[in-house]
Amino acid sequence: MTLSTTDSLAVYLASLSASDLARIVTMTPTVPEEPRPTTLRHVAVCLADPETALLGCSFLSRGELQLLEVLWAVAEERPPGGAARLGREAGPRLDDDPVVVVDPEALLGLVCGPDRREVRDLGPTLDALTGRVLAWPEDGRIRLHPGAASVFPLPLGLGAPAYGLLLGQRPEDLHAIVRELGGLPAGRKDDNAVLAARLLGDPEVVRRIAARLDPSARAALDELTEVGIRRDPAAAWGYYGPRTNGGRSDGFARLRRRGLLLPTGDGWEMMPREVALALRGDDYRVPFESRPPQVATVAADRAAVLRTSAASASAALDVAARLLHACAVAPPGLLKSGGVGVREMRRLARELVCDEGTVRLWLHVAESAGLLVADAERGRVLPTAAYDAWLDGEPAARLLVLVRGWVTMPDVPTLDVVDAASRPGTRPPAPLSGTSARGGLALVARGTLLRTLGALGPDRAVADPASLARCVAWVCPTPFRQGIDEMVAGFEPAEGAAYAPGHGHGQAADAYAAGSVVDAAGESAVETALDTVFDSALDPETDAGTDAGTEVDAEADTEIGVGGDLGDANCLVATDPGPVRPAEFPLVAPCGCADCRDVADEIESAYRGRFDAVAFTVTALHEAAALGLVAHGALTALGGGLAVQHSAAALLAVAEELVPPATRRARFRPDLTAAVVGTPAVELVRLLSGCADPEGPGRVWRFSEASVRRHLDAGGTAAGLLADLAEVAIGELPKEVADLIHEVGRRYGRVRVASAASVVYSDDEALVTELLHHRGLSELRLRRIAPTVLLCAEPLDEAVYHLRRAGYAPAAETETGSALVERPAEFRAESPDNADPGRTGGRTVALPMSEDTSEAWRSWAADLLESALRPPPPLTAKAARLHEAAPLLGPEDCLVLAQALDRGSAVRVAATAYNGEPMTSTVAHLAMAGDSLYMRPPNGRPALLPFRLETLWLVLPADD
Structure with missing residues (x-):
């Protein structure tokens, strides 16, 4: 009995060790982390997804890709979506479930030849393919994942096997092909297809027929030997142009009569794989780079x-x-x-x-x-x-x-x-x-x-x-x-x-x-x-x-x-x-x-x-x-x-060995600079950036009157700043830095500016007189209304700017007389996305997985393998009936579905919809009529589900 892809994968997975199973699962994003599958068959269902093969091929080496292409080239059957259906938009579908197997001898003949020198290199490469679940052993042959059909639509430039192509021909054409190949036609179409495939599979017959072709037909045959496929616009659907019967068209027609070129639909024509291999010769070998190029190192x-x-x-x-x-x-x-x-x-x-x-x-x-x-x-x-x-x-x-x-x-x-x-x-x-x-x-x-x-x-x-x-x-x-x-x-x-x-x-x-x-x-x-x-x-x-x-x-x-x-x-x-x-x-x-x-x-x-x-x-x-x-x-x-x-x-x-912990101390120098060795802590950066200016891309800050005044504008005090700097200083705070802060603090706020349009005032009457007659402040148009109060024609921010430019240190006030705190605004995005800076968004596939698989996954794999050794649970009458109607379901799935039918509980199902697309859905209120499932809600009309029971391939209890 030929197993389906899911069942074949389940049998293969059961033969692995817990570490190997855990490694395969962690390397395959199609197996969910939460909730983890509870049976080997559930894992096999996830691995049978076509996306598994497509992602796996993305991480293969050149030698592994070459070997996988050879396997597809000599496969006994090509799945839909490959060369057999080239020109159509349909891809591999779960309900097609094609069986793709390879005879190891055919592989060895193309890669190694008679001397079998490369046999020792095939083992590690095949192991890599099985690690990605792209190929696995089955009854002495190699089983291929059908999801990779679209990756190799025409492997090695070889068409599909002859038998599959011959079955698509008309009965009268098959009679003519058998006669041209030297055989005696039979009565039934299938018998003629088998006979023609046997004749085309004989290299001597193909070479003898090719040797008798005229030059134009032989030239067309030589073209197709390397390419394997062509499209005849005159035979394509929707073609209304003139049909020519030139020499080349006659040559292709002679190839068709002999079965060396077979139509596949919509104008596409394909040379059978056996014909191309026979014409390429017994010495034909495929390229196989099993070892990487050498890297020049020192x-x-x-x-x-x-x-x-x-x-x-x-x-x-x-x-x-x-x-x-x-x-x-x-x-x-x-x-x-x-x-x-x-x-x-x-x-x-x-x-x-x-x-x-x-x-x-x-x-x-x-x-x-x-x-x-x-x-x-x-x-x-x-x-x-x-x-x-x-x-x-x-x-x-x-x-x-x-x-x-x-x-x-x-x-x-x-x-x-x-x-x-x-x-x-x-x-x-x-x-x-x-x-x-x-x-x-x-x-x-x-x-x-x-x-x-x-x-x-x-x-x-x-x-x-x-x-x-x-x-x-x-x-x-x-x-x-x-x-x-x-x-x-x-x-x-x-x-x-x-x-x-x-x-x-x-x-x-x-x-x-x-x-x-x-x-x-x-x-x-x-x-x-x-x-x-x-x-x-x-x-x-x-x-x-x-x-x-x-x-x-x-x-x-x-x-x-x-x-x-x-x-x-x-x-x-x-x-x-x-x-x-x-x-x-x-x-x-x-x-x-x-x-x-x-x-x-x-x-x-x-x-x-x-x-x-x-x-x-x-x-x-x-x-x-x-x-x-x-x-x-x-x-x-x-x-x-x-x-x-x-x-x-x-x-x-x-990383901690590469970059040391954050530094929370700084060394202050008499030249009014502060230097930090290593990466400064965020609180140290905030302190120094608030009262000093960074110099270049390094970790050096320089103090100045403007930078100290910036700290005071933000609501700080000179005494508080000196205390904060002394706390983070290595050694004593230099006298030059302390004197600068004292001087700026002494002068800061002697002149104050409040909103009126604005008002400038001070406790020092002599200072107010000095401001009134200062030539650099003429743009403010100051006017004295009291011994210590000046009215200004400019708003507060302009008055503060001009006073600071003239060398004063004014303190800005609000309308209520409180200090106006000036801090630079910082902006943030409103979106909460990526709030966790360490989050990577699920299992990454950008890098190879670690050889040391986590203990949690190994323990989970060991439990699955142990449960697989137990005999399957006995099926109830309803579960057995479901198993007959849905052959893709396992015993556990049938029991879950039967229980849902009895209790009316919800289940999560995976199936192939009527349009051929895979679907997953949570359904409830299930009922069964014949071989069909439908929903029977308490207050609604019964409705058929969008899938057939025979296309149902996974049933899980719904999440609470």
């Missing part, structure tokens, strides 16, 4: 790596905190089209004393970490409530929030700048505009880079960016595109297609591929353009140069520098990008024919959002170095822990 100086990563991590905390504070005090405005404009970027860069590439990076990191949000309704970029919680945390915890924000960031902002600089007249997308097409590819690519670096070992550092990029693209090729010259070559076989020999412009295409993308030495233009940046990534103490790329300013025709040194966290963008291949490249067809346009559109669509491996590797290393994850080309301890997804507690312990 010995890493761990002491230097630790020093540099610690400095980078501290700098990251400093620049991120200052950027978020700048956004809180003066929120940047958003463009009407979305994102932060050039002027706002320049303003932030000036305030942070850094370049715009740094601002771009940290804006994206802060948004991804939930600390910042682009509020489209208010038209501003605002910190969230999580920003306040982040400020109160210790440096190590704050660093982890930034690191997690970078890991889950859907963009690569520095790569956007490099791509734009390669194309004159273009500029990168505005930060926080949400226009990136990368999506989940950036997450997968970033995790792949960290995993690849981690595999090199802690004592090795990367010496060559190109070798690392090749290895990264092998470890997980999904996010990366191949070279444009390889893509063009991939479309060459079909005569009449774009860039094909004989089309009239093949040479132009070759020149385009060779001249515009690859230089004379054969090295990618991206590698050449980014060598300078990677040199700085390997050695942060080396200057990356000062040549700057340019971007076009929409508001002013000026150049924006993007140069810098990786050792400085403020310089993060590639210098001198040169002719970098753009990330989104419109392939320009050398001529304007429809074939060229179609192929160009297909190439661009297939690779939209994917990365050039070298460009991504360099820029991602640059960003990782700014966070302390990479230093001198080697992965740091924090980066290594992130690559293997250590627990949050383990990562926090590593």
